[in-house]
Amino acid sequence: MPDPAFQDKTILVGLTGGISCYKTASIVSRLVQGGASVSVCMTEAATRFVAPLTFQALSGRPVYTSAWMHIESHDPQHVSSARQADLMLIAPCTMDMLAKLAIGRADDIVSLIAAAVDRNQQPVLLAPAMNEAMWNQPATQRNCEQLREDGYEFIGPETGWQACRTSGAGRMSEPEQIIERIEAILSSR
Numbered sequence: 001m002p003d004p005a006f007q008d009k010t011i012l013v014g015l016t017g018g019i020s021c022y023k024t025a026s027i028v029s030r031l032v033q034g035g036a037s038v039s040v041c042m043t044e045a046a047t048r049f050v051a052p053l054t055f056q057a058l059s060g061r062p063v064y065t066s067a068w069m070h071i072e073s074h075d076p077q078h079v080s081s082a083r084q085a086d087l088m089l090i091a092p093c094t095m096d097m098l099a100k101l102a103i104g105r106a107d108d109i110v111s112l113i114a115a116a117v118d119r120n121q122q123p124v125l126l127a128p129a130m131n132e133a134m135w136n137q138p139a140t141q142r143n144c145e146q147l148r149e150d151g152y153e154f155i156g157p158e159t160g161w162q163a164c165r166t167s168g169a170g171r172m173s174e175p176e177q178i179i180e181r182i183e184a185i186l187s188s189r
């Protein structure tokens with residue numbers, strides 16, 4: 001259903017390697033139905049959970065799985081796709097990706113595109129997802145603190161049922177909550 005908050009908006013969605021990748025398919029579908037142009041990029045690990053083809057079909061656009069793909073323009077694409085975005089969402093965001101972003105690495109397509117985003121103009125929303133032990137690691141908590149200081153926005157994680165079949169903190173926020181948060185961020189700008 002069209003959503004005024006998403007009309008004429010370009011949203012980058014990055015996926016990293018966690019079970020919650022399946023939830024992101026529904027987020028992409030909702031954004032597209034709302035009227036947004038959605039470009040998806042996936043780490044190699046993310047492609048092991050859900051096929052890029054799913055996101056290509058849902059977004060109607062090529063899916064970036066490598067920094068060496070030049071699909072849509074002659075520009076180095078990570079720079080051009082980052083420049084066009086009104087917002088970048090990374091969902092799920094792994095423990096590994098939180099660490100990379102916190103120290104400024106850019107050796108995969110998701111962290112590379114995130115590195116080309118100007119967070120003063122283009123918010124980057126992170127939806128962490130991992131098991132409770134990973135979420136409670138001092139390193140993860142330190143990295144999140146650093147990322148907040150650096151201007152990244154967070155949604156979740158929630159406490160609840162986890163893919164490792166226990167309950168705890170680290171569950172990715174539900175697609176509905178993430179969509180509402182994106183709406184709120186875009187409407188406030």
Ligand SMILES: Cc1cc2nc3c(=O)[nH]c(=O)nc-3n(C[C@H](O)[C@H](O)[C@H](O)COP(=O)(O)O)c2cc1C
Nearest residue numbers: 016017018019043045046094095096097129130131
């Ligand atoms: C079955 C399975 C499930 C996983 N789920 C998660 C997860 O939910 N969160 C997480 O941080 N890492 C998870 N991992 C580990 C990451 O996939 C691994 O750290 C990977 O290197 C992350 O790469 P990326 O950050 O480049 O996507 C999982 C691994 C496997 C094999």
